[in-house]
Amino acid sequence: MHRLGKDFYGRSTEEVAFQLLGQRIVLDAPVGRMTGRIVEVEAYLAKNDPACHAARGITPRNKSMFGPPGLLYVYSLHTRYCMNVVTEDSGIGAAVLIRAMEPEQGIEAMLQNRPVQSPRELSNGPGKLCQALGIDRTYDGEDLLVSHRMWIEFVEHLPQSKIRTTSRIGISQARDLQLRYFVDGHQFVSGRACDHSIPRKWTWQRIP
DNA sequence: ACGGGGATCGGCT
DNA sequence: GCCGATCCCCGTA
Numbered sequence: 001m002h003r004l005g006k007d008f009y010g011r012s013t014e015e016v017a018f019q020l021l022g023q024r025i026v027l028d029a030p031v032g033r034m035t036g037r038i039v040e041v042e043a044y045l046a047k048n049d050p051a052c053h054a055a056r057g058i059t060p061r062n063k064s065m066f067g068p069p070g071l072l073y074v075y076s077l078h079t080r081y082c083m084n085v086v087t088e089d090s091g092i093g094a095a096v097l098i099r100a101m102e103p104e105q106g107i108e109a110m111l112q113n114r115p116v117q118s119p120r121e122l123s124n125g126p127g128k129l130c131q132a133l134g135i136d137r138t139y140d141g142e143d144l145l146v147s148h149r150m151w152i153e154f155v156e157h158l159p160q161s162k163i164r165t166t167s168r169i170g171i172s173q174a175r176d177l178q179l180r181y182f183v184d185g186h187q188f189v190s191g192r193a194c195d196h197s198i199p200r201k202w203t204w205q206r207i208p
Numbered sequence: 209a210c211g212g213g214g215a216t217c218g219g220c221t
Numbered sequence: 222g223c224c225g226a227t228c229c230c231c232g233t234a
Contacts, residue, residue, distance in 0.1 A: 042215070051215070052215090056231090059231070061230055076230085077215070077216060077228090078216050078226075078228070079227055080217075082215060084215085125217075126215070126216075127215095168215070169216095170215050170216070172213095
């Protein structure tokens with residue numbers, strides 16, 4: 001049970017992004033413990049990335065992005081919340097958006113937060129994932145290095161052959177940058193089937 | 209104080 | 222695929 005620390009988050013954002021794939025989010029909430037493994041992320045860079053929320057400087061909304069690596073940046077979008085983990089160094093404004101996870105423990109609790117018919121609909125999108133875990137703006141600025149209610153555990157390094165890269169979803173600027181990473185063919189990845197080169201349902205090779 | 213836009217989602221065609 | 226809901230945030234005045 002190894003909590004990811006400053007040595008993990010304090011690296012290049014692209015590297016942190018694809019190495020977060022396969023790792024485990026752990027949340028100790030009043031309703032109980034909820035965990036799930038990350039299957040899709042996007043990198044948002046400090047430089048030459050107009051789609052990054054930090055691109056136009058610090059504001060009350062994005063100030064967590066300019067905090068130390070390992071901080072959570074949570075913002076509201078339409079009717080949902082999205083969560084990011086700060087990367088690299090304090091003050092530069094880079095982060096990784098967590099877009100989807102495969103639920104493990106606490107699925108009953110997640111279903112209370114987000115009533116859906118199929119488990120596949122529980123956390124296969126950035127807003128869905130936050131709703132299932134009960135993450136809102138009160139989690140903005142949470143320090144994943146020391147927090148007692150939320151952290152990320154190292155599970156394994158995924159081989160490059162299991163990772164696919166595409167442009168990011170839902171943005172209007174910097175569409176050319178290939179900064180979305182996901183576990184190829186995994187059933188909890190967001191979006192359409194054409195994103196997957198492996199048609200059948202895929203899950204983890206080894207379950208810890 | 210006002211107006212526009214958005215790292216979404218879900219329903220409908 | 223397209224579109225509307227919905228609301229917080231930010232730039233402008």
